[in-house]
Amino acid sequence: MMLLKMENISKYFFDNKVLDHINFQVKAGEVHALIGRNGAGKSTLINVASGLFKQDSGEIKVNDQKVNFQSTQDAQKHGIAVIHQSPNLVPNMSVAENIFLGSHPRILKFFVNFSKMRKDARKILSKLGASINPNEKVMNIPYRQHYLISIAKAIFHKSKILIMDEPTANLTEPERDHLFRLIKEYKNEGIGIVFITHKLNEIHEICDKVTILRDGKWVATHPVNEITVKEMTNLMVGYNLTHYYPPVIKQTGKELLRVENLTKKQSLASVNFSLFEGEILGIAGLVGSGKDELAKIVFGQEKKDSGRMFWRNKEIDFKHPIQAVHNRFGYVNEDRLASGLFMNMSVASNLSIASLEKLTHLNFINSHSEADQTIDKVIDLNIKLDHINQNIRYLSGGNQQKVMLGRWMMRDSDLYILDEPTMGVDIGSRSEIYLKIHELAQEGKGVVIISSDTTELLGLCNRILVMNRGRIVGNLINENVTEEDINLLMNGRGISH
Numbered sequence: 001m002m003l004l005k006m007e008n009i010s011k012y013f014f015d016n017k018v019l020d021h022i023n024f025q026v027k028a029g030e031v032h033a034l035i036g037r038n039g040a041g042k043s044t045l046i047n048v049a050s051g052l053f054k055q056d057s058g059e060i061k062v063n064d065q066k067v068n069f070q071s072t073q074d075a076q077k078h079g080i081a082v083i084h085q086s087p088n089l090v091p092n093m094s095v096a097e098n099i100f101l102g103s104h105p106r107i108l109k110f111f112v113n114f115s116k117m118r119k120d121a122r123k124i125l126s127k128l129g130a131s132i133n134p135n136e137k138v139m140n141i142p143y144r145q146h147y148l149i150s151i152a153k154a155i156f157h158k159s160k161i162l163i164m165d166e167p168t169a170n171l172t173e174p175e176r177d178h179l180f181r182l183i184k185e186y187k188n189e190g191i192g193i194v195f196i197t198h199k200l201n202e203i204h205e206i207c208d209k210v211t212i213l214r215d216g217k218w219v220a221t222h223p224v225n226e227i228t229v230k231e232m233t234n235l236m237v238g239y240n241l242t243h244y245y246p247p248v249i250k251q252t253g254k255e256l257l258r259v260e261n262l263t264k265k266q267s268l269a270s271v272n273f274s275l276f277e278g279e280i281l282g283i284a285g286l287v288g289s290g291k292d293e294l295a296k297i298v299f300g301q302e303k304k305d306s307g308r309m310f311w312r313n314k315e316i317d318f319k320h321p322i323q324a325v326h327n328r329f330g331y332v333n334e335d336r337l338a339s340g341l342f343m344n345m346s347v348a349s350n351l352s353i354a355s356l357e358k359l360t361h362l363n364f365i366n367s368h369s370e371a372d373q374t375i376d377k378v379i380d381l382n383i384k385l386d387h388i389n390q391n392i393r394y395l396s397g398g399n400q401q402k403v404m405l406g407r408w409m410m411r412d413s414d415l416y417i418l419d420e421p422t423m424g425v426d427i428g429s430r431s432e433i434y435l436k437i438h439e440l441a442q443e444g445k446g447v448v449i450i451s452s453d454t455t456e457l458l459g460l461c462n463r464i465l466v467m468n469r470g471r472i473v474g475n476l477i478n479e480n481v482t483e484e485d486i487n488l489l490m491n492g493r494g495i496s497h
């Protein structure tokens with residue numbers, strides 16, 4: 001018996017055929033990966049499965065019975081739960097209240113049993129290995145952890161089909177291990193799981209089957225032990241992707257940025273480093289190592305306690321990010337969906353927002369020039385959209401990420417601080433972004449890449465700083481450096497060779 005069967009599903013957004021006769025099915029006790037490039041239609045397909053969108057044609061069956069969902073609540077009643085890429089939690093409610101929203105434990109039918117709610121929430125969160133206080137308001141919880149709260153919510157509602165849209169994009173390694181253990185438990189209980197990911201290495205670890213979509217069309221479904229990561233990649237992109245990383249840069253120029261004794265209570269302890277023209281400098285470190293705070297301080301988004309910074313040997317002391325922007329610094333924030341993008345604005349405005357003063361002439365925006373430059377960036381970064389005036393909220397997650405990078409390229413920044421630049425970006429687009437970053441460096445720009453993906457840092461950077469507990473504990477020229485070296489340093493241990 002199939003838990004979920006989607007047959008010939010098609011879906012249009014206006015004239016745009018986003019899903020074209022897709023077949024997809026999930027058995028009880030199966031973890032089924034759904035993969036494809038940014039904009040391939042993965043989220044749309046699961047939004048149809050969960051009653052958020054209505055398909056234009058095709059049928060959905062749950063336990064071999066035809067269903068016709070009118071809403072997400074309707075799908076939930078049939079046991080389908082979705083954990084979305086950017087969870088929609090209620091910010092001024094507590095974590096526990098968010099987890100139990102709509103089904104609070106009650107005393108005498110009417111009164112919410114808060115103490116039971118908190119106890120249950122703590123139990124579920126600890127199962128996920130998440131150290132989150134259930135009493136804390138969601139608005140005070142780092143955005144990175146919102147996904148964990150959403151998972152806790154889905155677990156509580158005991159679904160038969162659990163759909164996870166990029167569950168590991170924001171998780172640390174221990175959190176990911178907890179999640180995988182939980183997925184295995186669920187599998188044994190006969191729950192069917194749909195697992196969307198851009199981290200193709202995870203598929204062999206946790207999934208049984210994989211379905212690949214391309215441009216809204218079904219391309220293939222295979223048991224995972226019959227397909228390699230390379231084959232999956234080629235099916236996703238539709239060609240043989242051979243050059244993933246550009247060559248590592250060997251020569252750099254003059255000093256661009258110098259950071260001296262940068263200190264901030266509880267996050268940075270006397271950090272010193274320089275960045276040179278044409279350099280791609282990586283920063284590795286676990287959550288809490290200080291790498292994200294370092295980026296925020298350099299960009300003027302957070303205040304330092306002490307220390308000095310120099311740009312081309314001239315002291316800088318930004319009190320506000322706008323000063324950094326004037327100095328031609330660009331910053332792609334790891335929290336892009338929470339604070340980087342303007343969700344009610346068009347793609348064109350999101351791309352041009354950092355360049356407004358450049359594009360403005362006598363106080364009116366030169367819209368021809370804006371449109372021309374925007375189109376250039378869109379072509380450059382291969383952003384998938386219908387029209388540049390389209391609202392950004394309708395772009396797929398990975399394409400929104402590319403807009404963030406395009407914004408600073410359009411501004412023609414001299415320094416690019418990119419915090420998790422390829423989070424949620426498909427493998428084909430990642431290789432295109434790496435090429436762009438390499439081109440920026442070749443033009444003499446300075447690039448700082450903060451990434452939790454050590455392989456990415458080793459593939460792209462000529463030098464890697466490793467941070468641990470607010471300090472730089474390694475400054476490694478990328479020659480004969482291994483992932484293990486970086487992992488040892490990140491965890492506060494020395495390299496043995």
Ligand SMILES: Nc1ncnc2c1ncn2[C@@H]1O[C@H](COP(=O)(O)OP(=O)(O)OP(=O)(O)O)[C@@H](O)[C@H]1O
Nearest residue numbers: 013018038039040041042043044394395396397398
């Ligand atoms: N509400 C909407 N209105 C108009 N177009 C939309 C809407 N939602 C999605 N789209 C378009 O549908 C296409 C598929 O998007 P979808 O979000 O399903 O892609 P995806 O495979 O999940 O990508 P990603 O890996 O980037 O998350 C994209 O071109 C997107 O712009």
